[in-house]
Amino acid sequence: MMFTSGLFQRKRLITDQQEELLNELRGLIMRLRAAFERFGADTDPSDVRTLNDILEHLDELFLIVVAGEFNAGKSSFLNALLGTQVLPEGVTPTTDTITLLQYGEEVASELRTNGLRVHTYPADVLRQLNIVDTPGTNAVIRQHEQLTREFIPRADIVLFATSADRPFTESERNFLALIKEWGKKIVIILNKIDILSPPELEQVLHFIRENARDLLGITPDIFPVSAREALRSRSTGGEEGEALWANSRFSAVEEYVVDHLDEETRVRLKLLSPLGVAQRLSSKYLQATEGLLETLREDLVTIENIEQQMTLYREDLKNDVQYYLNEIDVILRDLVDRGDYFFEEHIRISRLRDLMRGDLLRAAFEREVVGNVSEQIDQKMHTLIDWMVEKNLRLQQSNDEYIKRRASQHSNKIIGSVGGNFDYNRRTMLETVGRAASEVVASYDKEIESQILADDVRASVAATALAEVGAVGLGTLLVALFHTALLDVTGIMAATLVAAGGFALLPAKRRQAKKALRDRVGELRQQLRSSVMAQFEREVERSINQVHERNAPFTRFVRAQRGQLSDLQQGFADIDAGLERLRKEIG
Incomplete structure (x- = not known):
């Protein structure tokens, strides 16, 4: 309800100073109305009507x-x-x-x-x-x-x-x-x-x-x-x-x-009245804006906490991968030690007949040096892969639970009696993120994920080592690669035996065989480490990108709202300060 300005004619004369104050007040009220428009659907419609009424009332x-x-x-x-x-x-x-x-x-x-x-x-x-x-x-x-x-x-x-x-x-x-x-x-x-x-x-x-x-x-x-x-x-x-x-x-x-x-008093009160209304409204929306910004600050803390969790996730992965790889290193070192012992025992004059039988030497090497290395390495790799899959699942679950807690706690954080558009959009964003995380967790099959990751690691090592991709397991693949070292050794032995004075070269050939095995195992160790680390880095990036992708709508909403509300906060604060200064001038 409002008066129509046509009902009344202004029947007072005001001084130039009063006219200047009146125009300044009108300008501040219009700025406040424009700020209401930027505030959007959260603005109380009755406050807009009140502001329009006092603008009209200035001329009555x-x-x-x-x-x-x-x-x-x-x-x-x-x-x-x-x-x-x-x-x-x-x-x-x-x-x-x-x-x-x-x-x-x-x-x-x-x-x-x-x-x-x-x-x-x-x-x-x-x-x-x-x-x-x-x-x-x-x-x-x-x-x-x-x-x-x-x-x-x-x-x-x-x-x-x-x-x-x-x-x-x-x-x-x-x-x-x-x-x-x-x-x-x-x-x-x-x-x-x-x-x-x-x-x-x-x-x-x-x-x-x-x-x-x-x-x-x-x-x-x-x-x-x-x-x-x-x-x-x-x-x-x-x-x-x-x-x-x-x-x-x-x-x-x-x-x-x-x-x-009298005229002067009425003019002063005529200015102070709408000024008081405008101050009340600007103060109300300044407080409301600050309340919304505080909620967004808490949301930013939520986002930062999720980022910290992902940083810890990276660090845990790096440390634990090293732990598992170090256990595989122990297996490989033991293999090299057994190889050294094997060559000391077999590459000698007393074993000349066995040295001439390459098939027997190879069988002995597999039995005494390689042994169950394939099973040991496969077991360690599968333990590592299962751990990685579990870490990924926990990352998704942590994000899910954290977002859900935030969604349930935010409703009483907003200050001010404004509308619900901000609250609604924010709640929708949070619920969407939480629902997406829940769906990922619910659809997570650890066995399938583990098999996919194991295949990726094996393919990566095989491609790097130029070996067969069709090997049954990573350990079996490495054993196949070790055999190339044995072939090198037996080749060295055959060449030695047919050469003149070959018996005198056995110590040198023994050292050469040890070095060939150590170099080959060292090369395979580096290939294994680099391939596993590269694969796991890709896996952690995939997991983190999943979280980022699900959280992105909410993150963009928070950052966009923060920028908009920060501008509004400054605008309301400037209007509030202008109204207070004007009040002091009016007296």
Whole structure:
């Protein structure tokens, strides 16, 4: 609900300085409205309406809003101020709509489609200002209270009526706290003082002052009146009328409205009123933006923790792969030691007949040197591969559980009474990441993954060593490679035996055989290490990339929101600072 600016014409002249302040205020409010648009779907629509209303209200006449509970005598107070029975009065709620009182040559009343009743009356006071009578805040029909609460932001000053028979009730205190939030100038009208004795009146005034100061932080102007006696005095006349007028103490509030609220004061309050509303809204959304940024900071910590887990994953892999490879090194060193012993025992004159039998030498080599090396190496490699698969699965599970915990904990982190678009998008992102991680974990077959990884490692070693890819296992593949070393040795022996003086060369050939075996095993060890490490590095990259890919939508959302909200935070902070500076200039 809002006034149409065409209803009112600006009937005041303001100074150049005031015009400059007015334009600056209008500019700050428009910047705030633009910030609301950037805030997007999280902006409360009622806040946008309020901001549009106060922009329009800048060009309207000074507006007094009379508020209070329905039996506080608001209508009788306004009738006394206008000097005649303009509004209906009664002990039950008589004001069922918000009524705008404005000047008009003829008495007229019109109910607008938006629920606003416009009442015109030829009272001089209405030439300079407009007055709004609101439904009681404790009216039986609760939408009256809602209408009143929505109308308060438009007021330049609020006259709050309370009754002498029930002063400053709990519901009145709650309503005044709401008005205070909007930064409004508040004046308290204590009505029906004719039912109190002078001592009782002083007691009630003291009670109101103390409570108002505690609630508002300042002691507002308080006018004790009897609207009923003031209105009676208008129609009585003579000495009796003068006595009623004096007893009503209405002249003080009339003087305040007509004389104290002069042009300069009204202009100042006219500026301060929308400024207070704008400050409340800018402060609200600054706090909301900071709350959202704090949530995003926690999200960034979540992302960083996941990255740390992946760093640890890399380190664990590197250390543990080395451990398993060192165990394979021990197997290979033992093989070399057995080979040295084998050559010492077999490459000698006493074994000449065996040396001449290459098939027997080869069988002895396989039995005494190679032995069950293939099974040992296969077992170590499969243990390593199973560990790798398990680490990968745990990485996926850790990401899954961590994201799910974050999704369940974030809902109460957001500060401010804004809408749910940010929260909804964020929750959707988190749930999507968690669901994707869960699906990966659920579909993980350790046996299949282990077999795939074992095949990849074997193929990598085979390709590097130029050996057969079809070998049964990695150990068998290595044994096949060792046999090439034996062939080298037997070839050396055959060449030696047919050469003149070959017997004298046996020690040298024994050393040559040992070296050939050691070199070949060393070469195979390096091939094995480089192939396994390369394969496992590819595997860890694949695992980490899976996590990155699933987390990417949420990570992008957090970073994009952080940039946008950081700009908004700075914008709201600048507007808030500009409004505060303007308040000091207005005074």
